[in-house]
Amino acid sequence: YVKDIWKIEETFADYIGTDLNGSGTAIQPALQYAKQQKEGIMSILYLDAKGKVLFSAGEDYFYEPLILNSYIEELNNGKERVIGNLTGNLMPYDKYVIPVLYGIRNQGELSGMVAAFVDAEKLAYNMPNINLYRSFLLLDRDGMIVCSSKFKDHIKNQSSLTDNTGVAKALSGSxxxxxxxxxxxxxxxxxxVDYPISEFGWAIxxxxxxxxxxxxxxxxxxxxxxxxxxxxILAILVHVLWVKKFLKSTFAVKLAATRIMEGDYSARTDIRSEDDIGLIATAFDKMAESVERWTAAKTLLFTNISHELKTPVNVIYASVQLIESYRHSRDLTLETYQNKVSRQMKIIRQNCYRIMRLTSNLIDIGRHDSGFLKPKMENYDIVKLVRDISLSVERYVEAKEIELIFHSxxxxxxMACDPDMIERILLNLISNAVKFTDRNGMITxxxxxxxxxxxxxxxxxxxxxxQDKLQSIFERFKQVDDPYHLNRDGSGIGLSLVNAFVDAHGGTITVVSEESxxxxxxxSFPIRVLGNSPANKQEGPISKMPLVSPPNSVNRINIEFSDIYSLYDEEMMQEDAWKGEAS
Structure with a gap:
């Protein structure tokens, strides 16, 4: 507020220059204009260097030369601006004013001054709001209260507060x-707290x-x-609740673990929280689900293997008994005896193939799980390899009155591949197709x-x-549980092994099916060639080994197709057995 008044006085001084003896026609309006620029200016005077009033605007009762003498002396001593102390009882009004002076200089010498008398009560309006329980005092250089939070009660008839230690130190600048x-x-x-206003020499x-x-x-x-x-208390309650929840969750995990150890693989924690215990419980439940699934698979494995072994062993045993009965029969001619024994030997051989197929698959599955199922890769003409394998099983497929077509x-x-694995893959897929294709069907x-x-x-x-079974057909020991698939023998590991062989080649296998x-x-096999052999040429020896060894191929075909023809052979065996019993 005071700086604004000094600015008004400085602007006035710049306007009039150093014309102290002018006519006043321009000075008086300027002085009157300056008074109106700030609310609270009661009077503003234009004085010469000795303090004589040249022009004034407002009430002239405020001027008292004796009051301004000390401030004029400060201006003469080099100060540019001065604010005086609280002044009162100098007018017919019940007002207290504060003189604010600005020196006008000409070549460094004081040539005049502007003095504004400011209403102290208006100055109080510019003070900050103070809490009801605090008091605020603005003190001039003499330690007099200029304004306070209790202005009306204490501004009058006051005495200086310079004897107050805090006020004295603040007026001295600390x-x-x-x-x-x-x-x-x-x-x-x-x-x-007493705080100095160094620029004025006042204090708060x-x-x-x-x-x-x-x-x-x-x-x-x-x-x-x-x-x-x-x-x-809240922390204790939270801790108690957390410990209770933790103990409850821990007990649930412990109980589920105990039930699993006792053989109940359906046990679960059933904890669904998102905290660390919930994550652990979820992982435990997934582990329990995996254990239950693999336990069921193991049980199914034993069941399937038992069935797969029991059936051919029983057939072989029955054939041996029949051969024994033929040997002791006196009604059979040598030719008849040889024919019947030959038929039973074929049945025994066929069921030996079934046992060999099962054991071979189990061995390969074990090698795959242990990481030892590695393909013996060499460069082969994959088109010729697949064609030869397909043609080698043609008579077996046509024996079921099914047409087999090869197209390329x-x-x-x-490309680099393992011919034995490729043969196992094709024979398994074709034998499955024969199993589930009726007469007059087609395999391509x-x-x-x-x-x-x-x-x-x-x-x-x-x-x-x-459709709901397509995702699980490559799982081990899985067979489609459907009335249409009854009376089809199998251990449930064939397609799993096919998937393993394909994976060993870096390929992928997919299935698309529609019922009836x-x-x-x-x-899908990636085309890769070993060494420097180009992938698009076939000149020169591709491998020292023949693509398909006929005797070995026949044995593998007999092994892979053993499930398909076993039913017919068993019927024939049963027919011979009934005839033997009747005789």
């Missing part, structure tokens, strides 16, 4: 903090009743202590080119696979 100080208004004890005193400050701090201490106690988009394609083996891949497909027109229309197995 900050003073007092814990116990007697109030300047009454006998109460205050806590106060802010005080609060010590009792109220102590009460407030006591309240804060009690509030903080109460909050601490409440927090502590390529004449030749050299095809090869297609897909840029850097070879697509091998086996398609049949059989009974198909239900057929199934298509599609295998």
């Amino acid at each position: 900050v003073e903090k007092t814990v116990k100080e007697k109030s300047v208004f009454d006998d109460s004890t205050n806590i106060s 005193k802010i005080s609060s009743p010590l009792g109220r400050v102590q009460s407030f701090h006591t309240f804060l201490a009690i509030q903080s202590f109460s909050l601490l106690i409440a927090t502590f 988009e390529l004449e030749s394609q050299i 083996v095809s090869i297609e080119d897909d840029q850097d891949k070879i697509i091998l497909s086996v398609q049949d027109t059989g009974i198909g696979i239900p 229309k057929g199934t298509t197995f599609q295998i």
